[in-house]
Amino acid sequence: MDQFVQQIINGISLGSIYALIALGYTMVYGIIKLINFAHCDVYMLGAYIGYFCMTILHLDVIPSLLIAMMLCTVVGVLIEKIAYKPLRNATRIAVLITAIGVSLFLEYGTMYFVSAQVRTFPPRIVKSMSAGIKLGNINVTYMQLMIVGVTVLLMVLLQFTVKKTRIGKAMRAVSLDVDAAELMGINVDTTISFTFALGSALAGAAGVLVGLYYNSINPLMGMLPGLKAFVAAVFGGIGIIPGAMIGGYFIGMVETFVSGYGYSMYRDAVVFAILILILIIKPAGLLGRNVREKV
């Protein structure tokens, strides 16, 4: 029983991170129908920015987190402006290949500048974070509490932005129908850039949190979590914000339980198997509605 509760706690903290990344995927997909492969590399950049803030500038966790989020926002918007905007009217396959190109560029560009070596965070921060509260045999670290806390806070902020603000309304309108939104006087380009900014900020935060959680970062660290977060987004119904949160927590739980009960070598395979099952059984995802294709 204790182990079960412990696994649930671990699953929730891992799931929070997946949910944060998945939100970026799902918002971008909802608005321009693009799998932003570069998203997982923005997350990697976030981890590196956090790392350099803590080692070179000797900042604490929260300021590093904020700086990483801000810089990632800039990176995300730049990617959108330089690589995706000129392709607004291109075929989807062309945009998808561009996204893969941007992703490779960020990964290997980073590798060129900071080398491929795995880095670990400064011990003083890791130590303070890995301490925790003991409830019987169950251990909750401050790190896990912070991950869940930051995630929930960011999700609440995101929901507020999307539901209550003017720009959030514009986002929803553009994702429903780009042409109609434009006719209503919404600046589509600004809205898309804003979506990228939001998603990238969340990815940056996730990057710092993951870097601290696993205490190891490298230039290719984004690939696998990125794919899994995408699976989470598809699971919940891509383009739907609450769907991404549910999907993220679900994938996090599944992964923790599969590896917690001795099949850790198969945990990635299980996640991809879930993806394929979902795509075959209910391609629109858990919360999605099936949309008929019109000629």
Place this chain on the structure above:
Amino acid sequence: MSKGFNKKAFIKTLALLLAFSVVQLLIRFNIISYYYQDILARVCINIILAVSLNLITGFTGQFSLGHAGFMSIGAYTCALIIERVPTVYGFIAGVILGALLAAFAGFLVGLPTLRLKGDYLAIATLGLSEIIRILFINLDSITNGAAGLYLQRRFVNWFWLYLFTVSTVVLISNFVRSSHGRACISIREDEIAAEAVGINTTKYKVIAFMIGSFFAGVAGAVYASYNYFIEPNLFNFSKSIDILVVVVLGGLGSISGSIMAATVLELISSFLQSVAAIRMVLYAVLLILIMLFRPGGLMGSRELSVAMLTELRKKAIAWLKAMPARAVHAVRSIAKGSGKPGDKSAGKGRVDG
């Protein structure tokens, strides 16, 4: 008419045989060094991979990110058979069985997932190739897990490389020109319209997928025997991307484009071997630039042909002929540009006067 066709085919066969013998002789007399033989082998394997992926992605328009997965099935089948039957016959059996198993995997994968469109299919194929890789890592007793398999002998030589490469190219280009191939192209152009004119789109998608995986299996088998060593991580996501880069660069739907791109990229990467990180950055920039400026790839969906070459020649000659005139024009415009202020002041002077 038929006589003319035969003549053409005859010349083509002759040219192919000649190309083979020339290289064979050059290798025999050690004029091509071992280093260049290695590049040649890698080029051949890349051509098989790129042309087979082009059938799926370029001609049929189904975006697959899992080509390395099918390649790994061919590679492991062949390696396991060679381990038990270390003869040329074992190698041939390995290639055939590997290709068939890869095609079967393509069938299994294709049937359910090909109902998905575009990005979803890409992600599903990516997931499947990752599952295949993880299975190969975990089936320790058969595949020796992440440590990989070592082969004692190499059976692949220039003869086999050339045979497999040429047959892949010939079979796939003939398939594309057949009525089945036309059906595949129609799916790429407009799936709904293709369905409306009575094409069984699922069937043709599965066929294209199976043929593509078949030849990916061939490439994998040849690679395994050539390389002495295979491990699951050789066939990861990056490998699929590598193949995709070749197809995209050459042109989605152009077999000759794929062949040229496979050759050029392999040459580039051999020269950049020492700086692998730069190579990938270069690949990435190349991908982005091509998509921004030529979304159809360098060749688009055109094939390299005599007609195209003559047209290019004409254009080049016209361009060269116009060169002196353009140069004169350029010089004049520069001269005019520098003379302008003077002219103006002269004009002003006249008005004043």
